[in-house]
Amino acid sequence: MIDVLGPxxxxxxxxxxxxxxxxxxxxxxxxxxxxxxQHGVAASQLFLWRKQYFRLAP
Structure with missing residues (x-):
């Protein structure tokens, strides 16, 4: 039996x-x-954060 704990x-x-x-x-x-x-995030999410970082950088 498998216990499902939820998302x-x-x-x-x-x-x-x-x-x-x-x-x-x-x-x-x-x-x-x-x-x-290492940080438990999707690579695609990190690419998005990098894109945002460059847009906001002075």
Missing amino acids: EKRRRRTTQEKIAIVQQSFEQGMTVSLVAR
Whole structure:
């Protein structure tokens, strides 16, 4: 028998957390997919955050 506990809740990240994750993805030797896996987010989500980061950067 398999117990179904329900859908996993999404984690909401602060703007500061997102910026830190995005900046980590630009570090030498890091890839988007690696950083995304380390933080439990989809690579496509991290690509979106990177795009937003560049739009908001001075």
